[in-house]
Amino acid sequence: MTDETWSIDKARTVFGVGRNDLHFLDILESGELCIKLQDEQITINEIVQKIKSANGKSPGYVSSFTLRIPQLITYQIKKLRTTFEKVFEELEYDGEFIGIYPVKVNQRSDFVTSVIRSDSEYGLEAGTKAELLLITSVIKKEKHRRIVCNGAKDPDYLRLIRESVEKGFKVAISIESLHEARMVVEHFDPKKTELVFRIKPYLNVEGHWSHSTGRDSKFGLSIHDLYNVVDLLTQAGFTESITTILGHAGSQITDLKSFSRFGQFLTNLYAQLRDMGLTNLENIDFGGGLAIDYTGKHPPDLMYQYARNIVLGIKEMLKESHGKHPFPNIMIESGRGITAPAALVIVEALEVRSVFPAPGGECFSETALTKEEEYLEKISNVTELTDLVDIWNDFHSHFGGMSLAGLGAIFEREMIVGILERATRERLVALGIQSFTSEKQIRSFWHPEHIVIGNFSVFNSIADYVLVQQHFPVVPISNLHVHPETTVRLVDITCDSDGEISHFYLQNTDNVWFTKDKRPLTMPGGMMNDGIPVGILDRLPGSHFVLALVGAYQDAIEMDHNLLGDLPDVELRLREDNTWGITWITGAESIEHLLRDVGYADINVDEDPYMNS
Ligand SMILES: Cc1ncc(COP(=O)(O)O)c(C=O)c1O
Incomplete structure (x- = not known):
């Protein structure tokens, strides 16, 4: 059965707009995609036009750009804390929530600044020396914030940690091997040292990062290491330094029940270690793992279920020790869950190419x-x-x-x-x-027969699409009020055939909805398919597509394939008086900069369109 009538509500369903982590997008009656910040609706087209008129002549102006919305980081930070607090109340849990932002997920200064401005108690996680340097410089006037130092530690990293402690920063060092424990014993004063045991997460989870869990995990102490490390540290007088155990089960874990098992596993260790005399142990750090709903197929209360499963797991295990141990504080190092919604790539469609001749032509013979x-x-x-x-x-x-x-x-x-x-x-x-x-x-x-050339590079803007087949939602910015004519593939301007986005998640509806040319738009049960629905094919050139939820990892792992560098960065903010404004942060990366990076400092780029950006 097919249903030919079309409506804005149907468009919202098809594109997942307004749902879950795309709650900040909406579609107007005119078919325009807009961003909703509180009661303000700002169409993407308005933003595009405003940038063009204000910055069209700026060095580094390109018709595609990355839109940053720091207020969405604040939204996620507050949501995470209030979600845990709600669960604590419901389940009568007497521990504290401690938020930690892992800067590896997005090190950009506008993002890190947003995190710390959003919550005066939020801590930060470093995985390397450079990240620790970044953190201590950003919070140099806020030394009360926690810093967790993860990652493999060489003597230089440990020296930097020691210097940070001496300067008054509140640093917890994770111990990931016996070797690291030995170095800590050798170089640190137990009275001034806070330690975290990073444990291998003995857990089976589905998904791309499943190899980061279990005995084969690259990170953390296995249980046999733990015995030796405890022995060494207690003998060296570090018993009171150990405050936290940490397990990171992997990124983007959608199997929510696994958090309850993980809670039990880490709580068992917490209780056992306290029984062994580590009575300052008071925190369990669950690392990352909080998933973002990239497809729109997950339940709307994903974050709540995540928090509830963790707390249920802890409570279940603590029952067995009959009140002997206090409820541990729960530390969460979510980065994806905090930053993903806050960046969108806005891609201009340059032209449309067709695989087949237009219908209606005459046969020759x-x-x-x-x-x-x-x-x-x-x-x-x-x-x-x-x-x-x-x-x-x-x-x-x-x-x-x-x-x-x-x-x-x-x-x-x-x-x-x-x-x-x-x-x-x-x-x-x-x-x-x-x-x-x-x-x-x-x-x-159903495969699309039209290719849209987008002015961007998949490798630079959303590298995970090719690296780990990460799905990102794609939405055309206009003509969404029209029954979609067909579907398209959005390809980039690199010379690499992997530089294309065609995956589109067909949302679950009772009956299949179709484009005018009978390609499915939805599917009972939901399904990943190829082809981004578009309203009017002829109106695509010069219009834009939004690639959403790109704020986590994509800035950190960008690649300069074909010497195509970063797009311009633009920030959108809602002011207190409910008016909105945009700030042009940087223009596109200059060709001179890209060439210098690959060893051509001497090429004089007179015609560099992005110079001085
Ligand atoms: C120790 C640690 N904490 C937190 C994170 C961030 O996890 P997520 O991607 O779920 O935000 C990672 C990511 O690899 C990690 O290794």
């Missing part, structure tokens, strides 16, 4: 016309999927290959393929979609 009619007839009579597959196999065996044919004949063939594919999609709808979602060959008919 009588034979081609006869063939087209013959296959159209066959397709319209199909009742079984297998027949459809047979028809296409038959078509390809007659028309496939690269036989020596005139250009006209090849043109004709492409036109016929396009026409038959459209007829096949019509037939597939008539046959009922549920039955063929798993058929790879059938799904190929």
Whole structure:
């Protein structure tokens, strides 16, 4: 069954707009995508136009840019604290919540500053010397904030930690091996030292980072190491220095029940270590793991369920020690969950290219016309999927290959393929979609036949799309009030064929909704598919797409493939009087800078369009 009527609500469903972590996006009746900050609605188009008029002549102006919204960091920070506090109240939990921001997730100064401005008690995590230097410089006037130093430690890192402690910073050093414990014993004064045991998370979780859990984890102490480390540290007088155990189960963990198991595991260790005399042990640090809802398929209370599972796990395990140990404070080092919503890449569509000739063209020859009619007839009579597959196999065996044919004949063939594919999609709808979602060959008919060239580099702006097949939501910024005409692939301007975004998550609805050309827009049960729906194909050039939830990791891992550097950075802020403003932070990375990075300091880039940015 198909439903041809269209509405803004349907558009919201299809693009996941307003749902879960895209709560700050909405669609106006005019079909424009907008950002909602409190009661203010700001269309992306307004932002694009404002930047163009104010900065169109600035060095480094490019029609695509990254939009930063620090207020969304504040929103997430507050949400995380209030979520835990709510769970504590519900479950009568008597420990404290301690938030720690791991700067590796996004080290940009506007992001780190937003984190610390959002919560006067929030701490920071460093994984390297450079990150520790960054942190101590940012909070040099706020030395009460906790700093957790993770990562493999060499003598220089330890020296930097010692100097930071001497300057009055509140640093906790994580011990990840017996070797590190020995170095700490050798170089630190137990009275001035706070220690964290980083434990390998003995836990099975699904997902890309599952190898960061369990015995094979690259990080932390295994249980047999722990015995030796406790022995060494207690004998060296460090018993009272140990305040925290830490386990990081991996990033983006959507299996929420695993946090309850993880809570039990770490609480068991907490109780055992306290029984062994480490009575200053009072915190459990759960590392990161809080997931962001990139697809829109997760329950709306993902953060609440995460917090609740952790607390339930701890309580369950503490029951067994009958009140002997206090409720541990819960430290959370979420970075993805804090920063992902706060950056969006706004990509200008430069042009649209089509795989097939436009429909409605005339066939050149009588034979081609006869063939087209013959296959159209066959397709319209199909009742079984297998027949459809047979028809296409038959078509390809007659028309496939690269036989020596005139250009006209090849043109004709492409036109016929396009026409038959459209007829096949019509037939597939008539046959009922549920039955063929798993058929790879059938799904190929849904593959977009239009390619949009976007003025950006996937490798620079959203490298995780190619590195770990991370899905990011993509939404066109206008004509969302129109029943989508078709779907497209958004490709970048690098010369790499991996530089394209086509994944689109089909949201779960009872019946399948289709584009006008019969590609699915939703699917019962939800499904990842290829093809970003668009309202009006002809109006795409010059318009923009939003790539959302890119604030975590993407700035840190960007690549300069093809010497395409960073896009300009623009900040959006809602002022206290409810008016909004944008600040041009930096222009696009200069070509001179990119060349210097690869050893060409001597090339004089007179024509560098991004110079002095
Ligand atoms: C020790 C530690 N804490 C926190 C994080 C951040 O986790 P997330 O990506 O879930 O924010 C990481 C990420 O690798 C980590 O290694």
